[in-house]
């Protein structure tokens with residue numbers, strides 16, 4: 296029986312070196328990093344080092360790094376934190392996001408919408424890439440936050456974060472220099488005061504961290520979320536970068552941890568693991584993954600008729616391949632492949648609890664039938680060419696079997 | 704998520720295929736997730752003078768485009784219906800199908816409904832054709 300893992304966008308295994316550095320912080324160096332005695336101080340030292348590694352990875356100051364329980368919490372903190380800091384109950388404020396965000400962002404925005412916040416959901420192009428002009432078109436005087444994911448988790452497409460960062464910078468400098476009395480807005484003076492405050496730019500960079508430029512300065516982001524378990528680190532830990540000066544209200548209350556932005560006892564072992572995981576990113580061989588992914592796509596086209604690529608080929612991380620196999624259903628393929636020892640994922644309606652096809656595939660204009668037969672393959676560094684060959688052979692058999700089984 | 708019986712029927716479905724000279728054919732689709740099921744029935748020649756309800760389903764085959772539960776449900780339905788009279792077969796419920804499969808996840812019950820609906824549809828199509836001996840185009 297084979298054991299082939301092609302679902303690295305869902306989660307990655309913990310790297311052995313990462314696990315190793317974490318272990319002492321469970322039973323030996325177990326002090327509370329907030330304690331003043333040496334047990335605590337020893338733990339704090341490890342936390343500080345981990346924070347420094349993350350700061351180094353993102354090119355920021357250590358006090359701009361907040362550890363959270365994961366990227367979902369980091370996204371919640373970023374979006375709700377900015378909105379709550381802006382007196383959202385009294386004023387009409389506006390945020391911009393995209394139709395194909397991860398639920399951590401999308402559902403947070405929908406929740407805020409119910410609370411009276413105005414939200415614009417920008418549609419990506421059919422290539423799965425957001426156009427900067429489409430973001431620009433949505434910006435209004437009362438826009439205070441833009442949240443655009445760095446890499447889409449299903450189709451792996453890379454979004455123009457740097458360009459959106461530049462746009463936000465431009466708009467912000469115009470806002471500062473603009474005379475409020477010439478504002479075309481009809482809002483009351485007091486409201487205008489606040490709405491002329493800057494726009495913050497947040498990105499969920501969970502799927503980008505292994506593959507893309509992550510320097511927050513170069514990208515021009517104010518808030519950025521990453522996750523441990525997508526980068527060969529542990530589950531249950533994430534990071535939110537919060538640029539100095541960002542007006543953000545905490546959403547979890549308690550002690551004064553994490554620069555008073557996120558209450559809760561510091562999770563020393565997971566933080567240490569996160570620090571190691573980002574440190575190891577610099578040493579990764581992306582060419583190998585890219586070679587395998589390109590080979591996989593080539594072999595699929597060669598061996599299976601009627602497969603189509605979902606999302607841009609060029610603007611895509613090297614790990615991701617998302618295809619639609621016409622005339623079959625994705626969950627059946629997933630199950631059949633699983634029986635053959637291969638793990639992939641699908642955007643088929645049948646596989647979702649809601650029986651809705653993937654919102655990502657719908658947002659890029661796929662038909663229901665194409666979404667029905669969609670497969671996401673996300674490669675990791677342990678994968679081999681032999682595994683790809685075996686997968687293609689298995690998928691070919693299954694596609695033939697299910698196509699033959701379907702009503703003509 | 705799926706019982707071992709579901710997985711077995713998914714892997715090696717029973718009565719999968721087409722009956723070229725079928726007496727009755729029924730196809731249903733699921734607007735929710737895009738699933739399609741088609742059933743072919745062949746009645747016993749021996750009881751051709753009996754009423755439709757009393758006729759025995761001698762052979763039954765299915766075609767399905769859908770998830771694992773859909774494939775297993777139609778496979779199981781064909782097992783349950785084969786050799787039964789039409790009246791008996793029409794009494795098979797989604798619950799009977801799900802139970803025989805060792806249970807289905809709640810979100811997959813609609814896949815088993817589809818199987819029973821395909822059978823009803825096939826019988827309905829057939830009786831409609833009986834009422835119109837020379838079928839209108």
Ligand code: FES
Pocket residue numbers: 644645646736737738768769770771772773811814
């Ligand atoms: S066929 Fe879609 S959920 Fe079963």
